[in-house]
Amino acid sequence: MMNNKIKKWLEKNGLSNKDVKIKSIEYYPSGKVKMQTMYVGDWDGIDCVQLHFLDYDEDGNLMEFQSKDDRLDWLTEVHTELYNENGDGFMFPSKKPSKKTGKIYTSKKHLDIIEQLKVYWDDNLPLTHLTRKEWFYKIADEFKMSFDGIEKIERKYRPSSFSPSR
Numbered sequence: 001m002m003n004n005k006i007k008k009w010l011e012k013n014g015l016s017n018k019d020v021k022i023k024s025i026e027y028y029p030s031g032k033v034k035m036q037t038m039y040v041g042d043w044d045g046i047d048c049v050q051l052h053f054l055d056y057d058e059d060g061n062l063m064e065f066q067s068k069d070d071r072l073d074w075l076t077e078v079h080t081e082l083y084n085e086n087g088d089g090f091m092f093p094s095k096k097p098s099k100k101t102g103k104i105y106t107s108k109k110h111l112d113i114i115e116q117l118k119v120y121w122d123d124n125l126p127l128t129h130l131t132r133k134e135w136f137y138k139i140a141d142e143f144k145m146s147f148d149g150i151e152k153i154e155r156k157y158r159p160s161s162f163s164p165s166r
Contacts, residue, residue: 006038006051015040020051028058034078113143113150114157121162132164 010016019040026035036054041047055063055071065071116139119125120132129135136150143150158164 003052009051010040013040022054030058032056032058032060109143110153110157113139113145113153116142117150117154117157120154121159 010019020038021040021043022036022038023043024033024036026033028034033056035056037050038052038054039048039050041049053071055065055074057063063074065074116135120135125131125135129138133147136147136154139145140147140150
């Protein structure tokens with residue numbers, strides 16, 4: 001995993017393999033690690049030196065590249081592919097998945113709420129709920145949330161083309 005160039009650098013600076021740390025810095029949408037970095041020093045400090053990147057495919061296999069250009073080509077291809085799939089500008093998150101749920105993305109509950117909000121965004125409110133306030137209270141009751149919670153979700157996921165009327 002560690003090449004001779006890195007070993008020589010460590011020796012030159014009075015360091016050993018024990019000083020090298022690994023940090024996961026990007027994840028696939030499935031939650032599997034996409035990229036890790038090998039470094040020495042304090043990650044949050046100014047004395048951090050990144051030595052090497054470890055890239056993994058979606059099955060968790062360590063990838064090896066013949067050159068830096070090959071690696072950059074692969075990164076560009078993967079980022080472009082995911083961007084085009086989602087169409088929302090989403091790239092790879094640097095946030096680690098939750099230990100409890102294993103997710104870092106929108107929960108099922110939030111996705112269901114977003115579906116309900118689409119009715120509001122499309123201006124297709126049913127006749128029984130003519131106002132935004134009535135519709136949001138209905139959603140809040142259905143999902144056992146506060147009105148403010150529904151408003152926060154609406155603001156976070158509101159389409160850029162939508163302009164609320166007041």
